[in-house]
Amino acid sequence: MSAKKNDDRKSVVVVGGGAAGVNIARPLSFKLDATKYALVLINPRPFRVLLPATLRMVVSDADNLGTTALVPYDKIFHAENGTFLQDSVRSIQEKSLTLGSGQEVPYDILILASGLSWTDPIAFPDSAEDTKAYLVRNHEKFAQAGSYLLAGGGAVGCELAGELKDIWPEKEVTIMHKQRLLFNDTYTDRYRRSAANHLTARGVTLHLDDTVEGLPAEAGPATVLTKGGLKLSADLVLKTTGPTHPNTDFIPSFDADALTPAGFVKVKPTLQLLNHPNIFAAGDIIEWNEQKQAIKAGAHAKLVVQNVLGYISGNGSSLKTYKTGFEAILVTNGKRGGISYFGVLWGLIFGGWFTALLKSKSLLVPMFRKESGLV
Structure with missing residues (x-):
């Protein structure tokens, strides 16, 4: 054309x-x-x-x-x-x-x-061949690390922590987040605290209201300092602040x-x-x-x-006009857990069984494949 x-x-x-x-x-x-x-x-x-x-x-x-x-x-x-x-x-x-x-x-x-x-770790290459190699490298990188520090406690950091705990429950997983609670103030404090409790119950360590200074440019082993004065080391330090x-x-x-x-x-x-x-x-x-x-x-x-x-x-x-509906979020915590929020009434919160049913188990893959004409 x-x-x-x-x-x-x-x-x-x-x-x-x-x-x-x-x-x-x-x-x-x-x-x-x-x-x-x-x-x-x-x-x-x-x-x-x-x-x-x-x-x-x-x-x-x-x-x-x-x-x-x-x-x-x-x-x-x-x-x-x-x-x-x-x-x-x-x-x-x-x-x-x-x-x-x-x-x-x-x-x-x-x-x-x-x-x-x-x-x-979700910066996917453009070609199928490069993507396959990218996944293999990441699988090896995560498997070989004995501890993880995730710099960012939004959906990416929290969901990654849950996936790591699913496979290696004995390994140390730490989340560093700059806000006083996980996520951001779009969501209620009650939801944000509940999400934190779900993670700490699985052994995830949280450092809130603090940030890493001089985060390494590439994911890997590192010792970092935080603005709050902490010195943290991990075999794999990752930026998990999103796009x-x-x-x-x-x-x-x-x-x-x-x-x-x-x-x-x-x-x-x-x-x-x-x-x-x-x-x-x-x-x-x-x-x-x-x-x-x-x-x-x-x-x-x-x-x-x-x-x-x-x-x-x-x-x-x-022509129709767009208006945002209520805010909602479903955050997985491995395959069988998670916590969901719907911004109606006083802010409805649903736990692991509900979140697993809607998202955690399938990750919505069947629904998205159907959108593309596949089964």
């Missing part, structure tokens, strides 16, 4: 094949008339990495997640009403994209859903005012870019006052699909 179209169809292009992109591209493949619209999905990897499964996946080869949680795009389009391109986006122009390979891809409607960049930045470096080439200083995409409540009604954005890259989660990305995707169809129909006044 080149910048010059070889047919008269309009081009609808989705950039990013994560939770938002998949749930936009697949429904559109059902709803768009393939004789009038050419649908394209662009993603750097040939597979979607299911983020809820990544921590268990990198710790060991349990549950064959290295296969089931890396979901290919070959079934993404209904009746093959679409094209998948494995590539990155270098820049945006009016009506076209330039890809990392140099290929030009035209668009009439553009949907940005390029997600976030993550740090080791590093949104994957939006290619956007300012088109609109220098499209991003916030932190790199998130400014959007209207219709999830259109402020100055470009034919460009939509969804998922973790948008600037919106809510926690970044797959469930939110799915809600964005549903709205974007509706609004793209409304925009195509020429009825701009029919």
